[in-house]
Amino acid sequence: KYRHYRQARDLKCQEPNRVNSPFFGMASLWRSYKAKQENRLLEEIANTHAEYGHTFTQSSPIHAFTATIEPENVKAVLATKFSDFGLGTRNQQFYPLLGDGIFTLDGAGWTHSRALLRPQFARDQVADTALLNDHVTSFIDLLPKDKSGFDIQRMFFLLTIDSATHFLFGESVGALALDSTKGGILNSSSVGGAAGFAEEFNKSQDYLASRSILQGLYWLINPKDFQEANRKVHEVVDYYVNLALQAKNGPSKELSGERYIFLNALAAETQDPKMLRDSMLNILLAGRDTTASLLSSTFYYLARHPETWKKLRNEIVNMFGDSHQPIAEITQSKLRDIPYLRHVLNEVLRLMPPVPANFRVANKDTTLPVGGGPDGSHPVFIPKGHIVTYSVYNMHRRKDFWGEDAQLFRPERWEENAKHGWDYLPFNGGPRICLGQQYALTEASYTVAKLLQRFDVLENADPNPTKEPVLLTNLTLSHADGVFVKLYSSDNV
Numbered sequence: 001k002y003r004h005y006r007q008a009r010d011l012k013c014q015e016p017n018r019v020n021s022p023f024f025g026m027a028s029l030w031r032s033y034k035a036k037q038e039n040r041l042l043e044e045i046a047n048t049h050a051e052y053g054h055t056f057t058q059s060s061p062i063h064a065f066t067a068t069i070e071p072e073n074v075k076a077v078l079a080t081k082f083s084d085f086g087l088g089t090r091n092q093q094f095y096p097l098l099g100d101g102i103f104t105l106d107g108a109g110w111t112h113s114r115a116l117l118r119p120q121f122a123r124d125q126v127a128d129t130a131l132l133n134d135h136v137t138s139f140i141d142l143l144p145k146d147k148s149g150f151d152i153q154r155m156f157f158l159l160t161i162d163s164a165t166h167f168l169f170g171e172s173v174g175a176l177a178l179d180s181t182k183g184g185i186l187n188s189s190s191v192g193g194a195a196g197f198a199e200e201f202n203k204s205q206d207y208l209a210s211r212s213i214l215q216g217l218y219w220l221i222n223p224k225d226f227q228e229a230n231r232k233v234h235e236v237v238d239y240y241v242n243l244a245l246q247a248k249n250g251p252s253k254e255l256s257g258e259r260y261i262f263l264n265a266l267a268a269e270t271q272d273p274k275m276l277r278d279s280m281l282n283i284l285l286a287g288r289d290t291t292a293s294l295l296s297s298t299f300y301y302l303a304r305h306p307e308t309w310k311k312l313r314n315e316i317v318n319m320f321g322d323s324h325q326p327i328a329e330i331t332q333s334k335l336r337d338i339p340y341l342r343h344v345l346n347e348v349l350r351l352m353p354p355v356p357a358n359f360r361v362a363n364k365d366t367t368l369p370v371g372g373g374p375d376g377s378h379p380v381f382i383p384k385g386h387i388v389t390y391s392v393y394n395m396h397r398r399k400d401f402w403g404e405d406a407q408l409f410r411p412e413r414w415e416e417n418a419k420h421g422w423d424y425l426p427f428n429g430g431p432r433i434c435l436g437q438q439y440a441l442t443e444a445s446y447t448v449a450k451l452l453q454r455f456d457v458l459e460n461a462d463p464n465p466t467k468e469p470v471l472l473t474n475l476t477l478s479h480a481d482g483v484f485v486k487l488y489s490s491d492n493v
């Protein structure tokens with residue numbers, strides 16, 4: 001402690017505000033736990049920042065941490081002092097499902113994984129609108145045709161597991177399909193059918209979220225149910241890995257004009273079956289719920305902002321026509337030509353970032369540039385092993401960056417000022433910036449465009465339409481009570 005004190009003094013660091021938490025930190029730990037149980041965690045973080053400032057420190061019996069919503073500090077953690085911070089015990093927490101992949105590795109392992117995957121994400125085929133079209137069409141077919149309300153969030157989670165598995169393995173789990181006649185192991189009864197894979201994957205992910213909350217005590221959660229779910233998920237992915245490894249020795253599918261399959265392309269780079277399995281699962285976890293979250297929140301806001309729905313629909317119909325009279329194919333480049341679509345998605349990602357809070361652990365003694373002292377202007381000393389948490393959800397709502405109306409959904413703010421730096425971070429920043437950003441934005445834009453082209457009426461069908469959203473924060477953000485809407489054509493077609 002004395003060494004740290006001297007180091008901090010020499011570096012002109014000062015302590016940030018410390019959360020007053022009686023009983024050795026038990027009181028605040030209990031408060032956070034309760035807030036999480038009651039789906040108020042993000043609100044609780046906001047209240048603590050309101051009381052203690054943009055950077056504060058808190059002791060707890062599990063882990064002491066410093067929380068910040070200062071862009072300068074987030075930039076230091078993710079970019080300028082990248083090598084001073086790591087993922088802590090994330091690898092061990094997630095290992096049973098994800099193994100060693102880009103999402104769970106630090107250091108040389110991460111560098112290798114990122115170098116392996118990055119070229120695949122740079123290819124045009126990654127955001128394949130023809131592939132998306134099949135799934136969005138199934139999605140539209142499944143919507144109620146009698147103008148009744150339904151939970152569109154639940155549907156988006158089915159859509160994104162279908163499109164993600166199709167893109168990764170070359171075959172979809174068919175979660176949206178009413179019957180699964182297409183065959184394939186993902187649909188076969190030996191592994192529990194289409195729902196089998198999705199259910200086991202969801203179940204395992206829930207356990208990962210609970211293990212992550214416990215940080216270093218993650219090993220307390222390892223029941224049979226979790227192990228069995230992981231085994232079943234691995235069995236399915238291994239089947240595809242074997243197929244890809246066999247296909248590798250055959251004629252090139254891409255050259256013979258067949259569709260691009262992510263796993264097959266990766267199998268040309270590495271033949272290590274475990275690395276292939278881990279890579280697939282890491283991408284599935286990183287990409288599926290996040291995109292579903294963005295789509296769900298988009299419809300949450302559109303259903304509450306009819307003027308935005310109308311304006312956006314006009315732009316889409318002007319560009320592509322409506323579904324009775326299409327005038328142009330919906331392509332990635334044409335979608336980019338609709339600035340208002342991008343502004344709407346930007347605004348949704350600001351207010352409801354799918355990864356609302358995150359953390360890093362110092363792997364050496366280091367500092368944060370600001371947040372110390374009574375006015376928060378001094379550097380903060382961060383000893384090795386200390387956790388730094390950052391909530392982009394709360395950073396994105398700071399009035400000093402976003403104006404007095406920071407809490408309001410107003411896509412037009414992006415027309416007035418599109419220039420934001422580290423105060424806007426839905427996809428993370430620095431060397432670990434999201435690899436799937438383009439894929440996600442294309443999938444979300446394409447799905448929104450198709451739905452707006454097809455339906456001209458969207459209504460909020462929440463049983464309690466004026467209440468604030470109840471947000472569930474596991475690894476990603478979702479709406480605890482679903483997103484209930486009515487979606488139909490006024491001409492009844």
Ligand code: HEM
Binds near residue numbers: 427
């Ligand atoms: C709206 C959708 C998405 C959002 C908001 C999002 C956000 C993020 C964030 C915040 C991270 C950093 C996590 C961390 O380092 O702790 C991340 C990492 C990552 N994302 Fe995304 N993501 C989205 C969609 C996708 C999709 C669709 C894919 C793949 C198809 C993907 C692939 C990845 C990968 C591979 C990483 C790990 C990068 C690394 O550690 O080097 N993401 N994403």
